[in-house]
Amino acid sequence: MIIRDIIMMINNKCLNVLVISLWLSACGSSTNDSEQNSAAHATQATDTKTAQPEANTAQASEQQVKAILKGHKMTKAQDDMSNWQRGRVQFLNLEGGFYGIITDSGQKILPMNMAKEFAQHGAIVRIKGKVKNVMTIQQWGTPFTITDIELITPGDQANKNEM
Incomplete structure (x- = not known):
């Protein structure tokens, strides 16, 4: 009888550990999903605000490349x-x-x-x-x-x- 009680107690503890692990992993994934959604919205907002400066940066880079190639010997x-x-x-x-x-x-x-x-x-x-x-x-x-x-x-x- 004592052995049976010990086995039941061990099974309950294992079951409790398993349930707690699943619960924590489920909580973590829902937090990650909401964090990812927030990050996506923030990135989208940033992209709309910085679209114009990126175009200016691309133009500046193109001008820099032309300036470098202008002095290059490969003609x-x-x-x-x-x-x-x-x-x-x-x-x-x-x-x-x-x-x-x-x-x-x-x-x-x-x-x-x-x-x-x-x-x-x-x-x-x-x-x-x-x-x-x-x-x-x-x-x-x-x-x-x-x-x-x-x-x-x-x-x-x-x-x-x-x-």
């Missing part, structure tokens, strides 16, 4: 290489091998459409073309589409293995 002249450039053709044994051109000014150009007769290591060429905005597996130089090319000084002829 249309660098992108548009429609004037003749002189450089040396080089075979680079990277990523399976490819031909690149290093201009007299030191710029690395990755020709995307160079004819095979100009693929001569050490050749001096003059080229015209446009910068091509692509990513390449070579990850070397500026991708470039050649529109005109002239051979000034021949170099070493390409091996069939290199092509």
